[in-house]
Amino acid sequence: MTALLPRLQVRDLHTRLLQGDSPLPLVRGVSFDLRDEETLALVGESGSGKSLTALSLMRLLARNARWECSGQALLTDGQGQQHDMLKISDEHMRRLRGHQIAMIFQEPMTCLNPVLPVGEQIAESVRLHLGLDARAARAQALRALEQVEMPAARQRLDEYPHQLSGGMRQRVMIAMAMVCEPRVLIADEPTTALDVTIQAQILALMSRLQKDTGMSMLFITHNLGVVAHHAERVAVMYAGQVVEQAGVHELFAKPAHPYTQGLLACLPGRARQLARQSGRAVALQDIPGQAPAMNRLGSGCSFAERCSVSLPACQQQAPPWLGTPAHARLCHLESQP
């Protein structure tokens, strides 16, 4: 069921940190669409701006610093109405948060309030957004815990975060975020802090929940392996910009941007695959150099210094968008290398 309007439409998002003499641009013109019931993976290394993009959209940027956000972020709610999350009032945004759009974070240990029972932390959302009374809210919280496959859910309602394991805490976070059935869920590296075995469980859970509730998910990660199995479309970020957007299979099969190509080549699995294909041993790849400092970006492509196929124009001019809407890249190179 595809509606005409994408559930979340982000256009030209800029986020600048106001410090010292000049503002520091950390998100530089990010645009993407998140369609109904789709998972879009936002992939990039640390410092690429992916978490900041999410926080900017939710208007949850750190309060001990001063920020400047511009652009458009249209959220389509359950009634088909659009809200520009970057322009509406604080009060309006507050009503949307937790109800129409929710977020889960990376560190379940520090993201749950240590002095409140987990059941209460879930139920308060229900009371606030759905207007249920205490008893009904508690029942709803129990249902939410059962949905996230929490063992001994009824007992857990009154327990505190420190009494739960990492995987269980993340389940609580997911339950908290999903209990009001939001249209969009932003998951910021939800499994990075968990053990590998638990990671798989949580990811499977999230996929299942998505199918059951029909929500759209913005999945932020630096782990390409996760992306392959759990996303329909991928946006690759580098130095605050989206440098390539494509369907997941297309991206893995035919990466168009040199950075994406480099990323894929770094995967050990890839090296093994290539070795098998060519019959020779293949060395592990890496991308030489480091991500650029955000306060020393030039006018050209931010990847140019590390790019093995860069042209002279790459250093001077900002790269254009090439390709098709289904598979776009921010690059000067006309033909795919």
Added chain:
Amino acid sequence: MAEWRLVLKTLFARRVVLIALVLLALMLLMAAISQWVLPHDPMAMKVSQRLRAPNWSHWSGTDELGRDITSRIFYGARYSLAIGAGTALLAAFFGTLLGLLAGFFKRLDAPLMRCVDAMMAFPDILLGIALVSILGASPTNVVLALTIVYTPRVARVVRASTLVIRELPYVEAARAVGVSTTRLLGVHILPNLMSPILVQLSFIFAYALLAEAGLSFLGVGVGAEIPTWGTMVAASTQYADRAFWTLFFPGMAIVLTALSLQILGDGVRDLLDPRLKGTQ
């Protein structure tokens, strides 16, 4: 160290801290050169001039013996500031020693901290009174007594910081490489304690100043002949109703100095904490 340059730069950026620094510097300066600069001899008694309200000749008025209060304040600054600074430095030294030992050697931790708890079970003034009454009233004894009173405070803070630093990766790394304990403590851990120690120095200076004033007021301080700000306020109690300035100005000196010290301490703390978090 590049860090120090950054510290100084940002320290000067905040106006309030700058004002505090300037005030303190001025106070120190006046204390040092007062004898040659002041128009009146702080010790000179002129009975005909006793208890004069502030006027052009005596900016803060005169006390009950006709001495110029302004001069006495700046002269007394020497004693008050010396006692405060002395206490702060000694308390910082012993406190750091205790705190380092307690924080680093697990077996020393519990016994040392219990002793610290026991010492802190006595309110400052009370312990100060008890100690001074044992040792006798004199500036050195006050410094000694107050050092004993404030050392536990520093020890607690240093211990807490040591516990944190001890667990940091590069300390573990140094240990793994086989660095000797003394070197570990002196070269790796101690430099990182500098910021909390500096902050404590500033605050203890202020507390010691206030404590000495309190002790002198109660009559168990440095002894009435020594012109500290505390003894000046103590002497003014009898005349406060007719000569308000005898009470007001010495007190203001205490307040302004203590305030500047605390602003400085806060400024240094605000500066070094988030910076430390940021650089890691």
Added chain:
Amino acid sequence: MSRMSWGTLGRTLLGRLGGMLAVLSLVSVLVFLLTRLAAGDPMAMLLGDQASLADIELARERYGLDQPLLAQFVLWLGEVLKGNLGQSIFLQTPVTQVLLDRAEPTAWLAIFSVSLAMLIGVPCGIASAVWRGRWIDQCVSTLAMLGASMPSFWMGLLVIQLLAVGAGWFPVSGYGEPGAGWLTRLHHLLLPALVLGTLNSALIIRFTRASMLDILGEDYIRTARSKGLTESTVVLKHALRNALVPILTVLGLTLALMIGGAVVTETVFNLPGLGNLVVRAVLRRDYPVIQGALLVIAGIYVIINFTIDVLYVFVDPRVRHG
């Protein structure tokens, strides 16, 4: 309340109790040593100075005053625990009696001052943290620093001059006639409580502000906001609940400061309390009183801290479950 593991709870409390007893023992050692340094034999003080030479010789043998230090300490401690704190040299009454007589004004002063300090301090500290950097924060922080820089006796004297001598709204000093009604007592306590309360609120403001700022920067506050909770819910329900532990801590610290502050304030306002008693005793070298008062005051402080430790258990679920 959720199911607590009574076993762990009991063990935690027992641990705290053990700690308290350890500190109390150390406190008694300190007082013993201090008195010894100042005035010679603490045991002799318990016996009183009216005893004749023969009595003292008898006592020497009976109470072992010629025995090693440790034995003397144990004997002295024994007497203390039996409630024998000796006889005041100047007042010729048992020290225990003297202390009890003087306890009331100090107790009331402490209660009023602490209440005032908390009533001013906690809300101001919270407001300061929530609206950090704005004018309310600047004002409150400056006032707090000013409060912490002011000698309590100076403020007391100033306040007496302005409000008691000048305006005549309050009595200049004292506690009222013996047998005066509670209203008179209150009237006499208001100024000293005002002085102590406002000055000590400074510490509470700074502590509360620092704790709230720390807490408001935590990840779980961001999570709370991400759920769309109102700012007042975030601050008052999510943040404040976590601030209860540091606030309890500062309550303990404030009580200690209050006791110390009482010493000076009682002297300034001439209140017949424990603080005033100690100062007079020190000046008159009434050692039995000094010794007894030190023990009692330090002991009370340790017990207060222990109570607060116990309260932590009920406030912080992490402590409860070990």
